[in-house]
Amino acid sequence: MSYFPNTGPNASIFWAYNSSSQQNVQIGDYFEVDVVNEVEADTVSQGGVRCDVASLVYGEMQTSGQSGYLDKAQTRFFGGATAKASGEGFQVATNKADSYDIDDGNYQVTSNSSLNLYLQLRSKGTNAIGSSGVDQTRIFGIRLNH
Amino acid sequence: MTYQLFAGTGTTGTIAKSTRLIELTSGINRSVSTGSALILAAIRATDAGHGVTVNNTTGEITLPSGYDYYVQASIEINRNANTESFRIAFTDSGGTEITAANGGFDCVYEWHSSSTTTNVPNFTLSAVYVSKNPLSSIFLKCMSMTSGSVMTQETSIIIIQVAQ
Numbered sequence A: 001m002s003y004f005p006n007t008g009p010n011a012s013i014f015w016a017y018n019s020s021s022q023q024n025v026q027i028g029d030y031f032e033v034d035v036v037n038e039v040e041a042d043t044v045s046q047g048g049v050r051c052d053v054a055s056l057v058y059g060e061m062q063t064s065g066q067s068g069y070l071d072k073a074q075t076r077f078f079g080g081a082t083a084k085a086s087g088e089g090f091q092v093a094t095n096k097a098d099s100y101d102i103d104d105g106n107y108q109v110t111s112n113s114s115l116n117l118y119l120q121l122r123s124k125g126t127n128a129i130g131s132s133g134v135d136q137t138r139i140f141g142i143r144l145n146h
Numbered sequence B: 001m002t003y004q005l006f007a008g009t010g011t012t013g014t015i016a017k018s019t020r021l022i023e024l025t026s027g028i029n030r031s032v033s034t035g036s037a038l039i040l041a042a043i044r045a046t047d048a049g050h051g052v053t054v055n056n057t058t059g060e061i062t063l064p065s066g067y068d069y070y071v072q073a074s075i076e077i078n079r080n081a082n083t084e085s086f087r088i089a090f091t092d093s094g095g096t097e098i099t100a101a102n103g104g105f106d107c108v109y110e111w112h113s114s115s116t117t118t119n120v121p122n123f124t125l126s127a128v129y130v131s132k133n134p135l136s137s138i139f140l141k142c143m144s145m146t147s148g149s150v151m152t153q154e155t156s157i158i159i160i161q162v163a164q
Helices: none
Strands: A003-005 A013-017 A035-037 A039-041 A054-062 A074-079 A106-110 A116-123 A136-145 B003-006 B016-025 B030-032 B042-045 B067-074 B086-091 B107-109 B126-131 B137-144 B149-151 B156-163
Touching: A013 B067, A054 A074, A054 A116, A074 A106, A106 A116, A136 B067, A136 B126, B067 B086, B086 B126
Parallel strands: A136 B003
Antiparallel strands: A003 A039, A013 A035, A013 A136, A054 A106, A054 A136, A074 A116, B003 B016, B016 B042, B016 B156, B030 B149, B067 B126, B067 B156, B086 B107, B086 B137
């Protein structure tokens, strides 16, 4: 299920998240959201938001590191007005030389678009096979103007 | 200055909604541990009249009614030891964590060894409270953190307040 911002009154802030963990997320897959606030259901079968007016959208995901869950995953927003590869959550041991810095959270400014905007798995670590799970996906949006 | 969001009918937007941006910072580094409230009492806003207050002793943040809120905390912690993990979340006035169903989303950092390549967590470094029926009083609290860690003065909260 996908969603787009409610076009009625009081729709300037919207947010969405998943109510339970999502399993078997592979590179290119979308992180799903199934609890939505101030957005309406669309007809597409994946979780996302559709920003039919210009919006600032922020999203991130969280895993606990338990066995079978995604590790060292990078995400990005995909779809919408643009597809921008802004990474988040690529966690490595930050005490180690030559390790990556941590970039947490995805932002995107969209223009009017009838395209859905998803949080997508861009890359992942070596855990990962089969049941790659995610504890929580979050998407927040501020609707700006048309 | 008051900014306007448009949230009217259709895609054109016909109803301007008074919107304020409010920033909370501490100005100093503060020692924190489990149960501590993060105290960010220096307020900067796009205009007066927002009504948001912060108690400089308890860290209580009051949110006037009649507005929608998006509250995002960007958190920087100087951990007590390399191996420390921490979790920070918004709570109600009784210290109970605000759940996702009520608009609360936590900030988690989980340390892992440099030799660990599997089953390592992906964390969130922003804590969020978002609501159209906001609590009048919230706190940003350390749900777990070892004594001796420090919240740096780079930590901040951004509040977007939209008139209903």
